[in-house]
Amino acid sequence: MVRQLPVECANLQRAPTDTMKRYEIFADQIAELIRSGMLAPGEKVPSVRHASRTYGVSPSTVFQAYYLLEDRGLIQARARSGYFVRELARHSLAEPETSQQPTQTTEVDVSELVFSVLASLKDPGTVPFGSAFPSPQLFPLPRLARSMAQSVRDMQAQAVIADMTEGNPSLRRQIALRYMVSGVMLPLEELVITSGAMEALNLCLQTVTQPGDLVAIEAPAFYATLQVLERLKLKAVEIPVNPREGIDLNVLSERLASLPIKACWFMSSLQNPLGASMSDDKKRALYEVLHRHQVPLIEDDVYAELYFGSQPPKPVKSFDRDGLVMHCGSFSKCLAPGYRVGWVAGGRYAEQISRLKLMTTISPSVPAQAALADYLQHGGYDRHLRKLRHALEAQQASMLASAARHFPATTKVSRPSGGYFLWFEFPEQVDALRLFQLALAQGISLAPGPIFSATRRFGNCARLNYGHPWDAQSEQAMAVLGRILASF
């Protein structure tokens, strides 16, 4: 069966660029059709001749695009029949619902649990489904090493002291440029370079809160969010999250109206752990609600570059008219883990954040900043990002298919449009902490649901990392997890 697709579904409005070729753009359009369900698993993709005629591209462009999609694990060739959307499994698992509405405010006390989970990741022999990072094999480390060698060799002696206060000027320009390309005009003064996004988030929170204050966060939330709140003696107001659409704006509005919330800390795109991304309209609406109450948003956007679609998601920051949004980013998840360079576009709080930084760590490492500045300018960052996104997308498909093969049929799983985490909701009788221990005993790590909640909910959930190249060991580990799940 070949479906006639409307031309506008795969229009080629985006022109080829220096770094992105025509066939890559075309492949992205087809991938989008597959993701959206317009092209279903098992369905035949348009023939080369048909696609070439319909979309006005050369047959060789179509061929190259299909080869790429085959590499990305999205389509497969069948002998003498052409290309088909890959059938991932006989059945696939359902998606989870929005998390239940939690109690109003909560003292946070989750660190001990988180540390015991993190400790489990130290053994390099463990299957790293519990890891917070993608495989370092996916990063261009040799190219980065060249940038590092080059930039420390060329560094002016004075820079090792001067660059501590303001940050590396070239890196600041490169980051501002990337904002500009994605449609956010950012005055350079707003930009504070930090020791990774974690420092940026800490500084933002300390800038706008005092111990005892209320902070709205997602439920489930990234566990470090909970640890930081605990450390700073802040109280959590948990806002439920839908696995596709993000936080429940109605609940947030109600909470803002009834409670003296001092700040919100949200991931508007590719939320950790659910993978939810708000639509542009919802992001705009979120900003308007916060603007009305004059409550600042700390926008944790560290997965921003790992989208699978053809366009980057817009940050809430792009709708910010009065500097209320502190937008935090990082290179740790998409380029250089361990370099510890992140930033915040701090809006009206930028100067306070910068001062606080001088009092706590003074500066991120100057050589690391210089190396990243050089790499961003000369290293082919956009090309690397495209490769990385394709690898992650293929690995997600592999883990979803494997889960459908091995996990109980009533398991629910998220379908994030980027990043490297899947969120599993297992049958009710599954105890995720027990699952964590049993899996660990078999050499498999995972992140159990309760570490993502101030109230220790999500007791039958877990986050699994698909950021590592999928191989026989991964498949084997999923089968083992399936057997443990069946034993509950």
Added chain:
Amino acid sequence: MVRQLPVECANLQRAPTDTMKRYEIFADQIAELIRSGMLAPGEKVPSVRHASRTYGVSPSTVFQAYYLLEDRGLIQARARSGYFVRELARHSLAEPETSQQPTQTTEVDVSELVFSVLASLKDPGTVPFGSAFPSPQLFPLPRLARSMAQSVRDMQAQAVIADMTEGNPSLRRQIALRYMVSGVMLPLEELVITSGAMEALNLCLQTVTQPGDLVAIEAPAFYATLQVLERLKLKAVEIPVNPREGIDLNVLSERLASLPIKACWFMSSLQNPLGASMSDDKKRALYEVLHRHQVPLIEDDVYAELYFGSQPPKPVKSFDRDGLVMHCGSFSKCLAPGYRVGWVAGGRYAEQISRLKLMTTISPSVPAQAALADYLQHGGYDRHLRKLRHALEAQQASMLASAARHFPATTKVSRPSGGYFLWFEFPEQVDALRLFQLALAQGISLAPGPIFSATRRFGNCARLNYGHPWDAQSEQAMAVLGRILASF
């Protein structure tokens, strides 16, 4: 006049090592005699023949030592007469007294003032007497760049993630080894690698205090100490400091007995800004007092490597029997500013500190750690340190001499046995903040006394940095300062 010196004054008990030659050891002994006043300015140093016979070293060793001392600015040759201790000035300035005893406890509010002083340092054309760092020209940056290039090229991919939790294993061993060589046996588990000493100090303080707690600090104190207390809403108990001998132990004992002090934050060697170093006996006594009260000590020892004597000062940590001392060090002042790598030997608090670090910045930059590990092993660190100490010692002599020439004769000045700061106490009518502004208008920075006190005392004092190679511009700047001082 040639004085016969007792042999034991300059004994050569210390054997030459791989990195330190016999003539260097001999030169250090003579320098010690000069510093202690045993050899006074203008006095003739023993002739080569005499010294060779008395100390049992070869004439060529003596020659080389004297050339070195001439380079270091400590002695000078007079035609046909031999070598003489350099006469630094016709008169020299007196030393200041112990700071007066301040009020018991103080809310801290000094940040605004500090930031306006720091902002003045940004202009690279300014004479940097106000700087917190020595000249980067004194650091082996090209050699460090080689270590960096080498170590990022050889880095295992997994290390960029794994080294974030524990720190670079080789760097940890190298640091522990340096402790061992200086007589402190340190279990590796005590060592937490941090983003510079500033982060280490922040983490220590947060580990042992809550907002509102009392912390004993020095008066005058490093201004960042005051900023950190202010930020963490801690109250300062200021302990007076003698410019030679360090804090007043009697006052401290009395305060510990009468107030619920939760921690002490002291620099036991080369205190910033006074340059005071406690004797070993006093350090031991300090530990015993703290042990009796079970009050932890945060020992800020970032200038430890910059001593001018022949032996490194011992830290209070070396007397610690029960893990009460958190000893903080760094490479920023003696090797690699801007790399942002420091550490704390955290005693009984090490695990808590390490966890807090994971929640705030996760890790210092992994490449910077690897580069330092390589440099410490292969780069000739000890040789660099000796060169650096000699340069700083000569620059101190130049600034002291210049101050005696240009400043009012009733000015008092410290005589630190290391580091790169002099503390000036000007006549009472001098207003240091006004001096700061007038000097800045003439392109000269300095650190005015009030930024070193929670109670804005030291209004007629200033800290001047001699960490930059002394040249005509430095001399000229001192003359300008002298004229401004005379105008008060």
